[in-house]
Structures are given as C-alpha cells and as structure tokens.
Amino acid sequence: MEKLTFEYPASQPVKQRAHVGVVGSGDLEVLLESSPDQNAHVTVTTSVDGFGTTWKLVLDRFFSRYQGAAAIEINDFGATPGVVALRLEQAVERSQV
Amino acid sequence: MSNHASVPTRGKIWFEALSGAEPVSRVASVLVADGEIGQERARFLAIVPDPRNPFPCAARGQVGMIEGWNLAKQVREAIRADEHRDKRAIIAIVDVPSQAYGKREELLGIFLAAAAATDAYVSARLAGHPVISLIVGHAISGGFLTHGAQANRLLAFNDPGVVVHAMAKNAAARVTRRTVEELDELGEKVIPMSYKIQDYAKLGTLFKLIDGINADSPSAADVEKVRADLLSAIADARRSPTDLTNRLESAGARENRRATQEVRRRLAEQWSQE
Amino acid sequence: MSGMQTTPQNGAGVGQQLFDPSAFLARQSLTELNGRDRAQALLDTGTYRELLGPFDRLESPWLTMQGVVPQSDDGLIVARGEIGGKSSAILSIEGQFQGGSTGEVAGAKIAATLDLARADTEKGNPIQVVLLLETGGVRLQEANLGLEAIAEINSSLIALRRYVPVVGVIAGMVGCFGGMSITASLCSYLVMTRAGRLGLNGPEVIEEQSGIEEFDSKDRQLVWAVMGGEQRSATGFADYLVEDDVTAIKNCIVDAFARGLPLQHRSELVEENLHRLSAIDGSRQLTSGEVRELLSKGERL
Numbered sequence: 001m002e003k004l005t006f007e008y009p010a011s012q013p014v015k016q017r018a019h020v021g022v023v024g025s026g027d028l029e030v031l032l033e034s035s036p037d038q039n040a041h042v043t044v045t046t047s048v049d050g051f052g053t054t055w056k057l058v059l060d061r062f063f064s065r066y067q068g069a070a071a072i073e074i075n076d077f078g079a080t081p082g083v084v085a086l087r088l089e090q091a092v093e094r095s096q097v
Numbered sequence: 098m099s100n101h102a103s104v105p106t107r108g109k110i111w112f113e114a115l116s117g118a119e120p121v122s123r124v125a126s127v128l129v130a131d132g133e134i135g136q137e138r139a140r141f142l143a144i145v146p147d148p149r150n151p152f153p154c155a156a157r158g159q160v161g162m163i164e165g166w167n168l169a170k171q172v173r174e175a176i177r178a179d180e181h182r183d184k185r186a187i188i189a190i191v192d193v194p195s196q197a198y199g200k201r202e203e204l205l206g207i208f209l210a211a212a213a214a215t216d217a218y219v220s221a222r223l224a225g226h227p228v229i230s231l232i233v234g235h236a237i238s239g240g241f242l243t244h245g246a247q248a249n250r251l252l253a254f255n256d257p258g259v260v261v262h263a264m265a266k267n268a269a270a271r272v273t274r275r276t277v278e279e280l281d282e283l284g285e286k287v288i289p290m291s292y293k294i295q296d297y298a299k300l301g302t303l304f305k306l307i308d309g310i311n312a313d314s315p316s317a318a319d320v321e322k323v324r325a326d327l328l329s330a331i332a333d334a335r336r337s338p339t340d341l342t343n344r345l346e347s348a349g350a351r352e353n354r355r356a357t358q359e360v361r362r363r364l365a366e367q368w369s370q371e
Numbered sequence: 372m373s374g375m376q377t378t379p380q381n382g383a384g385v386g387q388q389l390f391d392p393s394a395f396l397a398r399q400s401l402t403e404l405n406g407r408d409r410a411q412a413l414l415d416t417g418t419y420r421e422l423l424g425p426f427d428r429l430e431s432p433w434l435t436m437q438g439v440v441p442q443s444d445d446g447l448i449v450a451r452g453e454i455g456g457k458s459s460a461i462l463s464i465e466g467q468f469q470g471g472s473t474g475e476v477a478g479a480k481i482a483a484t485l486d487l488a489r490a491d492t493e494k495g496n497p498i499q500v501v502l503l504l505e506t507g508g509v510r511l512q513e514a515n516l517g518l519e520a521i522a523e524i525n526s527s528l529i530a531l532r533r534y535v536p537v538v539g540v541i542a543g544m545v546g547c548f549g550g551m552s553i554t555a556s557l558c559s560y561l562v563m564t565r566a567g568r569l570g571l572n573g574p575e576v577i578e579e580q581s582g583i584e585e586f587d588s589k590d591r592q593l594v595w596a597v598m599g600g601e602q603r604s605a606t607g608f609a610d611y612l613v614e615d616d617v618t619a620i621k622n623c624i625v626d627a628f629a630r631g632l633p634l635q636h637r638s639e640l641v642e643e644n645l646h647r648l649s650a651i652d653g654s655r656q657l658t659s660g661e662v663r664e665l666l667s668k669g670e671r672l
Contacts, residue, residue, distance in 0.1 A: 001438040020424040022405050023442040031425050031443055042434030047440045075440050110519070136666060152653040154581055162648055169641045198572050201653055203597050204662045206570040206608050209644075212556035216638040219529045238518070239571055242550050263509040263518045268579070273511060284661075287433055287474070289516040298388040299486035302519055343524050344519070354516065356432045360423065360479035361486075362450070367422045368487050 002049045006042040006059050010035065010069035018094035021087045028076040028084060030091040035069040046076040054081060062088050068095070101264040105145075106158060107234040107312055108192030112143035114320045115190065115327070116233075122157035126150055126158070127167040131185070135328045137227075138185035139361070140175045142168060142195050144244055154199030160240040161197030165210025168244055172217035176224055181243035184226040186331045187218070190232030190350055191245035218247035227334035229327055232294075233312055236261045249343070252326055256312045259294045261352060288353055301349020304330050384390060391456030399617045401542050404565060409503055409542075410450040412617045412656030413461060413624065423480060433472045442468045447477035449484050455625040458491075459499040460484055463496035466505030466545035474510040478520020489534065495550035497535045498507035499628050502558065504541050507573065508549015509608060521550035524542060528557050530637065532584045538627045541567035541600065541609070548573045556608070557638055562620060563609040570598040596659040607637070607667040 017033035035041055040063060044055055058062045072091070076084070105113075105246030112128045118141075122129035126147035131140050140163050146158035154218060155161030172187060222228045230248035241261065245251070253259050262269075288299055298306045305326055310319045337343060344350060345357065356366055401409055411419045423429055425443035434441045446468035449460045464471045475483075480500070488498035508593050509517035527538055539546045539558035546568030547555050555561055555569055563569065572580075574588035587593060596602060604612035611623040651657075651665060 001435070002442060010592060017426060019443070022465055022467045023446075025439055025451065027467070029425070045435075045440050047438075073443075075442060077440055134477050150653075154585070162653070166641060166645050166648060169638075170645060173641055195580075196571055198577045200577065200597060201585045203570045203572065203577070203586075203601075204606075204657050204659065205648070205651070205666075206556075206606070208552035209556045209608060211571065212553045212638040213641060213644070215525050215553055215559065216529060216636070217641075223530065239553070241518070242522055242525070242553055247526060261515060261518075263514040264511060268576075269511065269611050271579070276614045283437070287512070289433065289439060290512065297515055300515060302665065312415060322516065339522055340530065342521070354475065355515075356429065356476050357479040357520075360429055360476055360563075361373070361483045362658075363427065364423055364480065364483045365487060368451075 002046050002052075004044040004046070004052055004055055006044070008040040008042070008059070008063040010038060012067040014068045014070050015096055017019040018091045018093060020090040023075045023077045026078055026080070026083065028074055028079045028087055030087045032070050032091040032095050035071045037041055038069055040068060040070045040072065041088040042072045042073045042074065044073065044076060045090065046074075047079050048076070057081070057083050061085070066092055069093070070095070098343060104227070106192050108143045108158070108190055109145045110195070110313070112141055112145070113193075114315055115188070115294040122167065122171060123359070124163060124167045126155065126164055127171065129171045134186065134188075134201045134331065136326055137328065137331050138183075139188050139331075140171070141188045141190060142171060142183055143190040143245070144168075144240075152199065152200060152201060155197035158193060159195055159197040160193050160211065160243045161199070161202055161333065162205055162207055162210050165207065165214045165243055169217040170212035172214070172221050176221050177227070183222060186227045186229060187221050189228070189230045189245045189248060190328065191230050191232045191236045191241065193237065193240030194235050195237045196239030196243065200351065211239055214243045214306050215247055222247060222249055225339065227331045229330045229334065230326065231323070232259055232261060235257055237265055238263050242283050249337065250255065250305060250330040251302055252305045252330055253294055253297070253303055254310050254312045255294060255306045255308045256310070258312055260292050261294065261297045262292055271316075292363065299349050300353050301347035301351070302344045303349075304333065397618075399618055401617050402544055402564070402615050405438050405467065406503065406505065408447045408448070410448050410461040410463040413501065413621050414450060414452035414454060414459065415456065420451045421571060422449040422451060424448075424453065429476050431476055431513065433475065433516070435526050437512055439469075441510060442654040445474055445476035445480070447480045449480050453606040453623070454499055454501070455628070457499055457628065461501045462489055462502040464490065464505045469510055470507035471545050472508060472510035473517045474513040474518055475516040475520060477510075478517060478524060482520065482523040482527045485524065485531050485537075487529040489527070492534045494529065496513060499530065499535060500537050500540045500622055502537070502554070503545075504539055504551055504555055505545040506546065506547055506549070506551045508551050516669065521554065524554055525557055528554060532557070532632070536604065536628055536630070536632055538562065538624050540624065541569055542615060542620065546570070546598070557636070558567040559633055559636060560611070560630070561609040562611040562613055562623045562627065563603055564613055564620075565600045566615060567600040568595065568598040569600075569603050574598075601657050602663070605663050607616045612615060
C-alpha cells in the first residue's frame with residue numbers, strides 16, 4: 001500500500017463536495033471538497049505500489065482541464081488509469097450540480 | 098480438535114465440576130443441568146462432542162442443528178419456569194471448535210438454529226436472568242455467537258488452550274495465505290486478530306480473566322475459585338442493565354474500541370439533525 | 372411456511388399488475404447498484420439523508436496497518452428517510468468493499484442505528500429499519516472486533532424487533548454468509564431474490580472443512596439449489612421471493628412492514644423445528660427437493 005500526494009494550482013471554487021466510487025477490485029473512491037487554500041491537493045492511497053509516475057500523468061491530464069481548488073482524496077484498489085479518469089470526471093460533475 | 102469419546106473435553110469437565118447435578122437433557126451433545134452457585138439457582142449448559150451425533154458434521158463438538166435448537170429449548174424452558182419467580186442464572190460453559198460445516202446443515206437452516214439459540218439467550222438476559230459465559234476452551238466464530246456470546250458477563254481462563262476467534266488458526270492461515278507464525282506476528286500488531294486470550298481481554302468484553310486455574314484437571318480449590326468468580330459475575334449482572342452496554346463502557350473498550358465509541362457518539366449527534 | 376410470492380400479499384394498495392408494459396420497461400435492477408445507490412433507490416424520493424457518510428471519514432483503524440486500503444464509510448451506508456411515507460432507516464452493506472465483511476466501524480454503525488431506532492420507537496416514534504445484507508460475515512482482518520460487532524448487532528436487533536418489524540433484504544450477488552446469516556434469520560421478515568444466497572458457511576469453506584463429497588463448491592447449480600433465494604423461500608427461511616427490480620423489492624418491504632410484528636419470529640419456533648428435526652435422518656445426504664418436501668409443510672405463524 002502506498003500513499004502519494006500531489007498539488008496543483010487552481011482558480012475556481014468548488015461548489016459542493018462530491019463522492020463517487022467504491023474501493024472494490026479494479027475500482028476506487030473519490031472524495032472531492034473545497035481546498036483550504038488556493039491550490040488543489042490530491043492524496044492517493046493505493047493498494048498497488050510503484051505507479052507514482054502513472055498517477056502523476058493521469059492527474060496532470062485531469063488538472064490541465066479542471067481548475068477547481070479542490071481537496072481530493074482517492075482510495076484506490078488497483079483501478080486502471082481509464083477508470084481513475086472516469087471517477088474523477090464523475091466527481092467533478094457531481095460537485096458542479 | 099480431534100476427540101475420542103473417552104477423553105472428556107474441557108467443556109464436559111467443567112460442566113460436571115460446576116453443575117454437580119443430574120443432567121436434565123437427554124441430548125448427548127447438549128449437557129444441561131440445574132444446580133447452584135452459592136445461594137443462586139443456576140442452569141448450566143455445555144456443548145460436548147457426541148461421536149454418535151445424528152449429524153456427522155457435528156460429531157466433534159461443533160454447534161449444529163441439534164445443538165442450536167436444543168440450546169434454544171433449554172434456555173426458553175428456564176425462562177418459562179421462572180416467569181413468575183426469581184430468575185435463575187443461565188451459565189454457558191463454552192468450549193466449541195466452531196459451527197458445523199455441512200450441506201445438510203445448510204439445507205436445514207443451521208443459521209436459523211444458531212439464531213434460535215442466540216434469541217433464547219438474549220431473551221433470557223432481557224427477562225432479567227443473569228446470563229454468564231465461562232470460556233474454558235475454544236470459542237470460535239458461529240459456535241461462539243450461538244453459545245456464549247450473548248452473556249451479560251463473560252469470563253475466561255487465562256490459559257493457552259482458551260481461544261476466542263472468528264476463524265480457527267489453521268483455516269485462517271490457509272484463507273489468508275500466511276503461515277501460522279505470520280498470523281501470530283500479525284496478532285501482536287493487530288490486537289483483534291490475536292489468538293491469545295490475554296489480547297482478547299484487552300478488547301474490554303470480559304468481566305474477568307481468571308488466572309491460576311488448571312483448566313484440564315481442576316482441583317477442588319480451582320473449582321471453588323471459579324464458583325466464587327461466577328457468583329460475583331451473577332451479582333454484578335443483577336445490578337446492571339440487561340443489555341450489552343457494559344462491553345462498550347469498559348476500560349478495554351475505551352482503549353481498543355475507540356472507533357466504536359466515535360461511531361456511536363457521532364451517529365447519535367447526526368440522528369436527529371434536519 | 373408460506374414464502375413464495377413475487378408480488379406482495381394483500382396488495383395493500385401498492386402492488387403491481389402482473390404484467391404492466393411500462394413498469395417492465397422501467398424495471399431497474401437493484402443488484403447493479405452499489406450500496407449507496409441501493410439505499411437511495413429504496414427510500415421515498417427526496418427523503419434520503421445519509422449519516423456518517425464518506426466525509427465523516429470514519430474508516431477502519433485496523434486496515435491501514437495491514438496494508439489494506441480502507442473505504443471512507445467502512446463499507447456501510449446509514450441512511451434515514453421514508454419508506455411508504457413512514458420514518459425509516461436503511462443499513463446498506465457495500466458488498467464490493469472487502470466482500471461486504473463486517474469490521475469494527477461497519478458493525479458499530481449497524482448496532483448503533485438499531486439502538487437509536489429502538490430508543491425512538493420506545494418514545495412513540497417507530498423507525499422501520501431495513502438491512503441490505505451483502506456480506507461474507509466477519510472481516511478477518513478485524514476478527515474479534517467483527518465477531519463482537521455481530522454479537523452486538525444481533526442483541527440490538529432482537530431488542531428493536533419487540534416493538535417494530537425489522538426487514539432484511541438479500542439481493543446478491545455477494546449474498547449473506549457467516550455471522551450475518553444469523554442476523555438475517557433474526558429479522559422479522561426476509562426478502563430474497565433468486566440470485567441471493569443465504570448460508571452460515573460459504574461453499575468453499577464447507578468443502579474445505581468437510582470435503583468435496585460433502586459439498587462441491589464449484590458446482591454453481593448446487594450452490595444455488597442449497598442456498599439460493601428460491602430454495603430458501605420454498606423452505607421457509609425467507610418470506611418473499613422477488614425479482615431483481617427496485618420497485619418490486621420495495622413493494623415487498625412495504626408489505627412486510629404493513630403486516631406488523633409476526634405472532635412469533637422464526638427464531639422463536641423451537642418446538643416446531645425440533646419436531647421436524649426429529650423426523651429427519653441426518654446420517655444420509657439430503658437433496659434440495661427432499662428438504663423442500665420436509666420443510667414446506669407447516670404454516671408460518
């Protein structure tokens with residue numbers, strides 16, 4: 001099990017907090033809420049070690065479009081990058097309702 | 098835990114030592130007798146191996162169909178008999194390797210037999226009977242949930258042969274793909290996974306962990322000591338609520354079940370918010 | 372023991388027609404939903420309020436130290452709301468997290484909800500509690516605290532059901548096994564789908580402990596013939612057999628509560644069951660069909 005943290009600049013407020021997903025095999029849960037400061041913070045707890053670079057790539061891509069000052073917590077049980085990206089999108093959608 | 102009929106289990110030994118009375122049950126695997134502890138009337142119950150158990154998967158002292166329903170019957174009879182008088186103590190002597198594992202059992206609803214015994218013990222407790230469990234050997238999983246877990250007060254011997262757990266060690270090793278030694282190490286780090294009764298005691302569910310008893314061949318002094326402990330458990334139960342809150346309020350619970358305390362506190366806060 | 376019904380008894384004004392094209396098209400599987408969505412789907416629209424949700428972050432204190440990723444709600448959703456207009460609480464086990472197994476926090480959420488519901492009920496505000504059971508039983512990584520939690524759940528359930536029915540639902544695909552199968556059997560009414568399974572021991576465990584002759588865990592047909600919803604309802608261990616559809620399942624739940632407390636809960640039927648047991652030759656294997664024969668006699672009180 002590994003814990004990774006990432007930080008990104010942000011410019012938009014988060015309208016409301018959102019939660020998606022389940023910590024099941026090949027899946028993850030995402031908790032998204034307002035960051036205490038002007039940046040976005042991501043904490044990833046993952047069951048699969050050694051994929052820091054992949055997580056960074058996925059998150060870099062995500063934050064290239066998402067500008068929210070969000071505190072994002074991810075509990076991951078071996079999801080593929082595609083599933084991670086999907087769950088992040090779902091979380092954003094729910095936070096903007 | 099293999100057993101020949103000629104070698105009595107701890108359950109049998111302690112049932113006979115404590116009850117000192119003729120069994121009232123004609124079921125070989127469910128020993129029941131009415132006796133006394135001090136001035137307290139008490140019904141003693143124990144599950145023991147019956148090599149001629151009509152259900153072969155329950156022949157080594159496991160809790161199966163016959164055991165579950167007969168425990169329910171015997172506890173309910175005590176409740177009925179005492180309905181309009183003082184409530185006798187119900188004393189479960191616990192030494193069960195597990196529940197019975199069989200197709201017959203599943204078809205016939207062993208989970209309901211277990212529920213029936215659970216229900217009877219809880220009903221006795223709620224009716225004001227002090228329900229006391231004395232763990233003298235193994236108290237594993239469904240066996241323990243059925244016979245012993247619903248007591249007002251739990252007592253156990255401080256002895257390597259006394260084990261409370263959700264799964265027997267060998268089975269747990271196989272399922273988690275660890276060695277038995279690795280499980281032991283894990284138990285040192287993760288208290289609720291430990292197989293040692295001293296660690297179980299840290300969880301705060303036991304009324305007393307009894308030291309210095311020869312669990313396999315008790316002396317008369319050993320038996321008297323245990324009777325005194327049972328008597329004090331009965332007295333403690335009689336002056337307390339009939340629910341299981343004592344397990345949540347103990348020192349052990351405050352130390353090692355903090356998440357439980359937190360859940361209960363915060364749920365109560367959020368329950369009525371609008 | 373009556374038990375086979377795909378539509379609720381006595382209608383109570385909420386039953387479906389046997390074939391309603393628009394309802395058929397609108398059919399929504401419960402089993403395809405995760406635990407949270409199941410609770411939401413079963414509560415009356417707009418009444419769902421989750422307690423101790425993900426953002427309360429009451430996670431297992433034991434999983435991280437063993438290198439297991441926790442879930443923010445420990446795999447148990449507590450939701451208050453209304454069912455059929457009546458004050459209710461749903462306890463939904465997330466079967467996809469650690470097989471729905473019961474750990475310290477998940478177990479405490481269930482027991483505490485049952486206790487709070489009882490306190491309200493005793494004050495004259497009955498709370499209908501529904502348990503969505505999707506679980507393998509005790510979470511091994513928390514062993515004795517999972518076991519203790521189940522003991523406390525069972526005690527709290529029995530205390531609550533003296534006043535108001537408690538309804539259990541086993542929809543699948545995890546089913547309900549281990550210590551929680553005792554919990555299921557303590558419920559006032561149990562609703563099962565065909566895909567749902569109820570057993571004290573899982574097929575693999577039986578095979579491991581008692582041999583492949585006793586139970587071939589890879590024989591799926593056997594597994595469902597022994598433990599599946601259809602067999603369980605035909606033999607009186609479940610009260611409703613229902614298709615995997617949210618509306619149909621909800622109708623059963625509403626119908627169950629409308630029946631009120633049973634005269635006796637199935638776990639109280641001691642003499643009847645001992646009598647039936649005495650007629651059974653346990654020394655030889657039994658088939659599902661034989662057991663249906665043996666146990667389908669006798670009415671559920």
